[in-house]
Amino acid sequence: MSKRLWSSSRCLLSVVFSFLLLVMVGATALAARIYRVQPGDTLYQIAHYHALTTEELVKANQLATTLLLPGQALVIPPATPRADEQLYTVQPGDSLFRIGQRFQADLQWLRARNKLTSDLIYPGQITRVPKPKYVWNIPALMARHPGKVFLNGTTTAKRVALTFDDGPDTEYTTKILDLLGSLGVKATFFLKGNNIPGQEWVVARMIREGHIVGNHSYSHPNLRKYSPEGIMREIKTTEELVAKITGKEMALVRPPYGEMTEAGLDRLVGAGYVMINWSVDSLDWRLGSTEQIMNHTLPQIKPGSIILMHSASEGGRDLTPSVNATERLIYALREMGYEIVPLTELLPVWAYK
Ligand SMILES: [Zn+2]
Structure with missing residues (x-):
């Protein structure tokens, strides 16, 4: 009898103890977690798995040794x-x-x-x-300057625009120009100023062949890190380089990464510029194959789409898939009944001041 009583009170004790343990663990769990050591675990592995250093784990558990026993409970503090x-x-x-x-x-x-x-x-x-780094502020920019910031055209007609960033270069931009010429497509090139010196003829060729050129800054920084003066300097430098070649002052600005500050936009709009981002990012420089670019891009196409592609590469990246995708895209868009137009025919904007 006493044995049974002992056993049941022991059972009760263990329930109470478990409850207390749960409360304690629960309180700790607000900030930390408990990890049960598995056979073969090392302190380093457990720390690494939880983005901690071994020292942090030793400290949190006041361990005297780095030897662990399977089943041992370790407090895992949150990583900082x-x-x-x-x-x-x-x-x-x-x-x-x-x-x-x-x-x-x-x-x-x-x-x-x-x-x-x-x-x-x-x-x-x-x-x-x-x-x-930043919250996507485009809706705020659009509300601040209605009709001066665009992601896509508002048309219901099946018209889209192809835009190519980061050129000119003499490897891919020229291939894309060949392609557009042979297929009778007019596109828009957003030029990176520091790519222009020595390759002025490519810019001249764009204009000669009926394409539009726009401003993609001089050194391709994230302009959200720049003061309005810094932004204007980036834009003006490229504008002057292009004006020397073409006699035209570009009014369309596509900031690198689509990033712009409110103060910067105020200044740009005041000086007669319009900001053009995109609605369809082809991810052409990131996706490895033409097939992937097509599969990613085509389902997103709608009337008024502004399609972002690249005609020059940073750091020697191979843009052959982009070039091939441009050709395939043009055929596919036409098959879907879309007309490919320059930006000025998709949006109520002038290309030049
Ligand atoms: Zn760019």
């Missing part, structure tokens, strides 16, 4: 991201490459910040990814 980081939990199906695309981080950055020795990552793993 640096000012330019946020934490991301790896999801099933994620790869480092996909995370890089999603958070616009290059692989070098991800490897370094996460101290990765290989590109293998595991679901549940805590990784450091870049914090988004």
Whole structure:
């Protein structure tokens, strides 16, 4: 009898104890988590998996030794991201490459910040990814200057515009010009000023062949980091280079990455410029094959679409898929009943001042 009583009171005790433990763990769990050591785990692996250092883990658990026993409970404190980081939990199906695309981080950055020795990552793993630098402010810009900021045309007619950024160059831009010429398509090229010296003839050729040229800044910075004066300097320098070649002052501005400040836009609009972003990003420089570019781009096409592509590459990237996709896209758009027009025929804007 006493044995049974002892057993039931022991049972009760353990329930009470478990409850207390739950409350304690629960309170800790607000800030930290508990991890049960698995056979074969090392302190370094557990720390790494949770974006912590071994020292942080040792401190949080007041460990006297780095030897772990299977089943041992470890308190996992939350990792502290640096000012330019946020934490991301790896999801099933994620790869480092996909995370890089999603958070616009290059692989070098991800490897370094996460101290990765290989590109293998595991679901549940805590990784450091870049914090988004800016909130997408285009709706605010559009509301501030109605009719001066465009993402797409408002037409219901099946008309779209092809736009090519970052040129001129003598490798891909010229191939795209050949292609557009042979297919009778007029497009818009947003020029990067520091690509112009030595390649002026490519700009002259664009104008001669009936295309529109627009301003894509001089050095391709994120203009949200610039003062209105800095923005104007970037725009004016390129404008003057192009004016020397063509005699035209470009009125259409596509800021690099589509980023612009309110104060910068005030200044631009005051000086007679219009800002043109895009509604369809072909991701041509990022996707590896023509097929991928087509599959990504075509489903997004609507009447009035402004399609973003690139005619020059940064850092020697191979843009052959872009060139090939341009040709395929033109055929596909025409098959879908779309007319490809220069921006000035899609939007109520003048190309030049
Ligand atoms: Zn660009």
